[in-house]
Amino acid sequence: MSAIERLTPERAKAATGYFARLARWNVYEILFWLALAGMYFVPNVDLVLMSQIFIWGLFAMSLDILLGYRGIPSLGHAAFFGVGAYVAGYCGKFGWTEPISALVLAMAIAAVVGWLTGKLVQRVTGVGLLMVTLGLNLILYDLVHRSTDVTGGDDGMQGIVIAPVLGLFRFDIFGRTAFWYALIIAFILFVIARAVVKSPFGLALVGARENPRRMIMLGAPVEGDVSRAFALGAALAGAAGALLTQTTQFVSPNTLSFQRSADVLVILIIGGTGRLYGGFIGALVFLILRDWLAAISPVYWYFWIGLLLVVVVSFFRKGLLPSLETLLNRWKPSKADGPTA
Amino acid sequence: MKIAMKIAASLLVATSAAVLSGFGASAQETVKIGILQSYSGITSLGGQQTDSTVKLFMQKYGDTAGGKKIELVRRDTTGPNPEVAKRLVQEVVTREKVQVLIGPDYTPNTLAAAPILMEAKVPSFVTGAATTGIVGEKSKYSTRTFFAVPQLCKPLAAYAVKNGWKRVFVAVADFAPGHDCEKYFIEALKDASGTLAGNLRIPVANPEFSGYMQRIRDAKADALFIFMPIGELSIGILRAVNDSGLKASGIKIMGTGDITDETYIDAVGDAALGTITTGIYSTQHDSALNKEFVKDYVALNGAKPRIGWGAIATWDAMRMTYDALNAQAGAKFDPDKFAAFIHGRTFESPRGPITIDKANGDIVQNIYIRRVDKVNGVLQNVEIESFKDVGFK
Amino acid sequence: MSSILTVLFNGVAYGFLLFIMSVGLSVTLGMMNFVNLAQASFSMFGGYVKVTAMQSFGVPFLASLPIVFIVIGALSIVVERLIFRHFYNTDDLTQVLLTIGLVFMSIAIATYAWGGTYQRIDMPSWLTGQRDVLGLTLETYRIFLIAIGAAMAIILVLGLERTQLGAMVRACVDNRRVAGACGLNTELIFALTFAIGGGLAGLGGALSANLLGLDPNFPLRYLVYLLIIVSVGGMGTISGTLIAGLALGIADVMGKYYFPQFGGFVIYVLTVACMLWRPHGLLGRQT
């Protein structure tokens, strides 16, 4: 056996450097966001579609916190989206028309709902978890859908007024304000989510995803962390919901539907989990293709979307983004191995 | 040679005249009509019917109106999905520069799109949404060619009481239109001095009716009034009413025409026989205009899928679009004049006479009481009585 | 009193219907540990095969059922050989995504082949109407459902849970290599299990289409119910699926009769409560 080595200062510095490098922005990330912003200047681009892509991307990213980082597959994530959407709707209906503060309120309430959900399900795993989240989603949908007097029910909520952003930019029919508002909010929340997953909490989430039993034996509050992850994921999903309400000035039970829960899962898995960007990539691919397919083949676009899913899982098992990374790494094999946390 | 010269010269004159008067390079201006219906999945029949009707109309009346060439822009709302519908409306209005819109379908889609159409001044036709008050002051460019919920729900109360079915049980789908209909029907029932034997709200995702059937049976009513959305819920409840023996027990089954819609009444089968419904249109309607419409429609699109209300709503929307464009022939398209021309109009439609309310753009029309009968071996809604010029409130 | 008994009877019949619809999924998900949401599509195709056999070829109702089982079973084998077998070792979410993709494709295929509207379904006259049994007036078709559901339950519990075949399937799923080394033909056993699961799903569609309506959207509309029944019952147990189907069926019908104001809530609330209480289902192994 070798003699016991001493910790050298270089080694300690390298270790800190390693974590610092993980947290640092790389050039691809910056390019990605610049490209999204640059979409505005592409001639004849569908700005409204782009704003909805940002919203779906943010929504899928919020699920990534739970699924990608903590390994909790939620089949009812639209519940949080819907809570945010309805809170923003009520704000706009009852005179709180300023969008940014309403968005923050929507996030806060969605976070509370998420935290409570986390409390409820923190001991449940696997199929039980899927079915509980699905069931809660269906119950909430049913409640909103039936309570016509309170929510407007199936017809949607009428009379939502959203004031211009910062008092300057009203939501125009060309979707210009919607584009920038959705992009900037999504970006700010992405930066926050990114910081969280690179923080000690993010490391703890991945640890619990990889090996919950070991985390317990490290004394980690894994159950509390489930609630916190749910609160965070729900807050971000709520923000996405509020963005949708504010950019469309409308909210209907559709925001809470199981279909939406399934779609967001599909989007995230297409893009790739555990990277935060997967949701945005998935939303870009899924929504643009769906819009395009629905335009060229209105009756049978389901077939092509289905085929897309089959192709993605057949040839890009872990989603598009990880496959892309593998490809990039093949070009430059010198890249230091780093985990995804 | 001379003729060719003449043609060339006149073309030149016409072109320069057009350029000078600011019409653009083309002699013939185009009008873009957006068609926003659902083409996918369960709701695809709506889009299919709209397309068939538009095709028929343009085959019959040509692709120009008021000297303007009609160009269609189609989009799929994918069903009641306001997020998509509103985006598509924005898209066709801002990028495709659509000037007239047929759709979007469904109440939430219509409500979500209304502010855009108002701001962009795009006249639109509501061909598939029935909630009250969705046309009117908030969307003065909108015109409804479909129906409003009270139109169908109220007359049946008076009809039932008149026929001696005084105790009525009310079963509606548990969602906003159902709640509306329940309210209107019960009000009308009280006005007609009938009594409510009980009421039920049935969830919209519901494969099992037997518990409800037993409850209705226990109430010992004279008649059962049903309001269900188009689709499996209507099929399910009519079959349940039949299979459970409720119908055989002598209770009268009635409802709004959605439950016996021609597009799927064959799937209900003989269980539908004898059902009394209110409707705005039946292919059995006895008029020359209707007979011609049905004959032409079947000749062009085939007998299946059968003609439903969406077809007639689209047909009348096309009719008014052409009339309004003809009225402003030779002038630049003016949405205000377009809407003003339509609002307040009365004309004969294949369904019977209709009037578009001047102030609201909503529809006033005859409501027919129909009974499901077999006509030449096919289940049909046969009109047995009519209420004239029923309002939309 | 008679109305309570009638309601109870209807609940039991509905429970058997839920069982018949979901047992196919129970076989593939429970025994093969493969999340095959496309079972709902197999159900739909089962319905269409029945309708086509009866209307276009004049096959009687009872005779159409074995045809459905065979045709859909064969279809399952084809799909299993072509697609599913490449996904045995992937995680649940990948299987979900794959099979939901197949569901979407099946919807478009059904629309293309049979049109977008609801199918006309004619039942033979001996299965319609009501019959008087012990002083109660009961729906004939529901009596039939209970009989056929009970027969299926007995055959499956005895045939799959308590026999060599069931043990072999479980052995193959638990450890393919060891099972192979013991002389079991894992490929064949997997394909057969899929055929049985698919055939059962097809039967479920054929038997329920007249009550539930049959159109291309069938799989998406009833998928949630299938998932609920199978997970509440517990993975890998056919008797669990039966118990869950009966419990939820009775609760649903009773709930609608006694507390109609709660609407469709009952089934969802029960599901959530049950999964919180026993996350692996009523009869599932709680680990």
Added chain:
Amino acid sequence: MSDMVLETRDLHMAFGGLVIFNCMNFALRRGERHAIIGPNGAGKTTFVSLVTGLLKPKSGNVFFDGRIVTNDTPQQRVKAGMVRTFQINSLFKALNPLESVVLALLERDGKARLSLRSVSAETKLIDEAMALLTQFDLARDAYGLTEALPYGKQRLLEIVLAVALQPKLLLLDEPAAGLSTQQGHEVFSQLAHLSKDTAILFIEHDMNLVFRYADVVSVFAAGALVMQDTPENVRRSPRVREVYLGN
């Protein structure tokens, strides 16, 4: 304060009808290196799970550091200073050894809570993690994939994760399982360097390791404590031989 760090009194445990322990009384001194041996099925792992709280006893009590912890959650026991490793490696596949150890330290200090600060801000803990890895000869592997580590190194990492928590009592379930004799000795010699504040309770089959590194040996058989004595006495005991070889 008692000088026993761990005691169990009248511990009773059964799975279904199968009784695992009836009346298990056990004690362990501070700083002691204590081995549990016994044939398969003697209840050794079950005992560790009962002590650490992964299982709940039917009756009886567990005392840790002079306090009843029978109803404490595993996390509370860890926080109180009772840490275990698993018989089968139980590591974080997607994290490299450095991240794993940093995570353990963050959890020890309760610093893994919601925040926006990058892990790299915790320089002290990172240094400590690196020091631990260095001490256990894992520094060279700090950035590699945990999965790709040779088995012996994974075993060491398993122990580092436990040691990182600075436990008062370290429970090791067959730390040398799957290791060569030489690797086993390496693991135990590392453990021997640990401070005397840490008591070690280990289950081990390799008698060479047991007799070389343990201060006290307990012999379990069929759910009962057959003998508890010094390694020499245990080695000589005919009863122990009987336990292993049967009658």
